[in-house]
Amino acid sequence: MGEPYRYPVPDLKTERLINLTMALLASKRLITKAEIFQSVAGYSGATESMERMFERDKDDLRSLGIEIEVAPLDSLFEDELGYRISPDKYSLTVPDLTSQELGVLSVAANSWQNALFSQGAQRALRKLESLGVETSAASLQTAIVPVDRNVGDLHVLWQALTESRVLTFTYSSMETSEREVNPYKLSLFRGDWYLIGEDRSKSVIRTFKVRRMSKIAIKGKSRAFERPTDEAMKTTLFGNVDDEQIRVVLRVRKEACLSLRTGAIINAFDEDWDLVVKDYQYEKEALSEILWHGDDVEVVEPASLRSHIVSLIESRIA
Amino acid sequence: MSLSAIERTSKALDLIPYIVEHPAISIEELAEIFSVPSAEMVELLNIVFMCGLPGYSHLELIDISTEDGFVSVIDPQNLDRPRKLTQVEIISIVLGLQNLKSQGVKPAVMVIIEDLEKKMLALLGDIETLSLVDSSQTVEQSPWKPLIDDCLNESATMEIDYVGLASEKLTHRLIAPKKLYINSGHYYLRAFCSTAQSERNFRLDRIQSATKSSQVLLPSVSAVADVDQEVQILIPKGALQFIELHNEIVETSQELGDQLHLTLSISNTAWLLRTLSAIDGSVSILSPENLSRDFQLLNQRVLSNYGQI
Incomplete structure (x- = not known):
């Protein structure tokens, strides 16, 4: 004997949402809630429950970008509202x-x-x-x-951004901590997504790597804060391109470090070493490139970078 | 996982005009285009079949034919036109067009893209929303990209002078480009290399010179595949970027106090020594012993430069 026939489970809500869209789109005039409940398939039960159903349905259709016109049926009696979807505003x-x-x-x-x-x-x-x-x-x-790269939850971040709503999430950095943030901007930087926003507990603008965020949720109402201008966000990771660069003087072994020499001023130091002057956007960037080249490079200036490298390497040997 | 009622409604409203313009399309093709399993597509079509205009007689319902797995809309009622684009859909397209521009297209294509950008922005209305996203610093520009595009289109080989990522040595290579990709904002070219006799990744900013070649490049019969080895390391917990950037070589990861204990699977140990050196923090190689010793010796040589040994 074969498998018994399975009748499809009706999806009443989806059917109702489609029917409501079609009815509002077909109407050349504003139609009342009573007319909708009477004529659109899917509305049944007590008036109060149908009203709640209709309110949720309107919100759902609006979340899909469908504009529902709402206006009083009579300008003298504003308590009775009518609804319709204008074909011009619906269609592409x-x-x-x-x-x-x-x-x-x-x-x-x-x-x-x-x-x-x-x-x-x-x-x-x-x-x-x-x-x-x-x-x-x-x-x-x-x-x-x-x-x-693909990252989860950009949908939630986008919703919070466009509705100016507060975000809460767990952030893994040096320490894992709970954050509450006013989201201001999404930024794609070298393949990774970042969120720029105000850390509400510290009242400072911070940049958060989206990949390090988890348990992301929206909290509270829309328009919970004003977004600052891009100028005000200049202190973030991506805004400080006009900041002063860091100039580093290096001793670099001859014939070595070809990539490091790109964009640098190079002079002979002695028969084994060259003196290389290079500007970096950030100290972190300088440190990473210098460490990458190992014993083929030595920092001459600035002294702070030199001593940082010495203590770093000493910690690895100890 | 089955879709929510809102997701289904959204797909159903887009499905009808799509089928109107693509009659006799197969259920499988529709399922792929709308990113749902075939069974979900059948359910969606069943739902749509039950919907219509008030009255709900056979004349007012949406009429669909699904003969032999091919779908046509006989009567879409008033759902024959596609819905207008949402804000996020327009922004996705506009930023996508900007992605194309940033990857260096031919002037004729640039004209098309700029026209399209104008058309899409006219649909957006509220331009302010676009300022919520900044994707201007996605990838560095490379002077070699047009030449590589040509070689990829023509399946031609190239001769390049290349500064090795780990060796820092300039070498001349004959390569057969396979594909271009972006990682961490850098273009990389995956290509078969005559010197290594295997496929290698070349970072475009390390190419010193490049020309198209007429030489044919065939893999040698004796080509030996790279062998991965297991390496155990300790890095600071804050050096998460190491895992994010090199996820493909990380086999296991475990927190040990303020450090992370990682097991890696890797063939290029010279590259690993440099990458670990570049981390700002306490780093050690636990095994294999010879690699651990190499790392210690490297660190001692660095300290010796600074007059500390």
Whole structure:
């Protein structure tokens, strides 16, 4: 005997949301809640429960970007509201999209690995492909590669950003700690996503690596804070490009450290060593490159960097 | 995992106009395009089949035909047009176009991209939202990228002068490019290398010169694959970036007080010594013994430079 036939489980809420969209979209005038409850399939039960259902449905459709017009039916009696979806505000219109352009958009959509922008771009592409334009495979003759790593929870960060809502999360750095942050900006820097925001417990703007965030949640209401200007965020990791660079003087073994010599001023020091002067954006960057080259390089100046390296290496030998 | 009612609604509203424009499309193809399993797509189509305009007679319901696994919409009712793009969808596309520009496209393609950018931004309305994301520092530019693009398109070989990542020595190599990728903001070229007789990764900012070559490059029969070995190390707990950047070589990771004990699987130990040296903090190699000794000797030589030994 074969498997018994399984009747599909009805998804009443999805059906109701689609039916409501179609009814509001079809109406040329504002329709009342009573008309909706009477005519749209899926609304049943006591009036109070149908009203709650309708309020949730409106919020759900709005979360999908569907604009529902709400206005009083009579300007003299503002207590009775009517609803509709304007076809002009619902439907997508993009002037003169060619198949070649659609092909380029398809390549652009594939340049993401993170779920937020990758899924967003794919959804956009599907809508654009529903406009009746054939896609032609774009031959850009250029290798286009994804620019970022995938990280979870960018959706939550995006929602908090666009709604100006407070975020809470666990952050793993030197210490693992709980943070409460006003999110200001998402930044993609060298393949990794960062969140720039105000650490509410310290009232300072900080940069958080998204990969080190876990248990991310939104707290409180929308518009909980004002976003500062980009100028005010200049003290963050990505904003301080105008800051003074650090100049380092090095003794570098001849014929060695070819990559370190790029962009540096080089003079002979003696028959074994060159004197190299190089500017770095950050001290961390200088330290990392100098340590990478091991015993082929020695810091002459600044003295603070020199002594930092000595104590670091001594700790490794001890 | 099955979708929520909102996700299903979103997909269903996009599905109808898509099928209208792509009649007789297979359920499998639809499932792939809408990123759902085939069974979920069948359920979605069943749901849509039950929906329609008030009245809900056969004349007012959405009518779909699914013959032999191929789907067409006979009557979409008033869902024949795609929904307008949401804010995040437009931003995903606009930033995606900027990704293309940053990767060096031909002038003719640049014109198309800039036109598209204008069209998409006109749909966005509130440009302020775009300032919530900064993706301007995604990848460094490379003068070699156009040449590599050509070689990849034509399956041509290249001759390069390359400063080795671990050796810091300049070598001349004949390579057959395979693919380009980005890691930590740097372009890398995966290519078969005649010198190593195996595939290698070349960081573009370490290429000193490059030309297209007419030589054919065939792998030698005697080519030997690189052998990984197990290496145990201790790094500071704060050096999380080491794991984030080199996740593919980290086999296990365990917290030990304020340090992390890692087991690595790696063939290029010269690269590992340099990478560990570059960490700002206390680092030690626990095993194998010869590598641990090499690291100690390297550190002693550095200290000797500073007159400390």
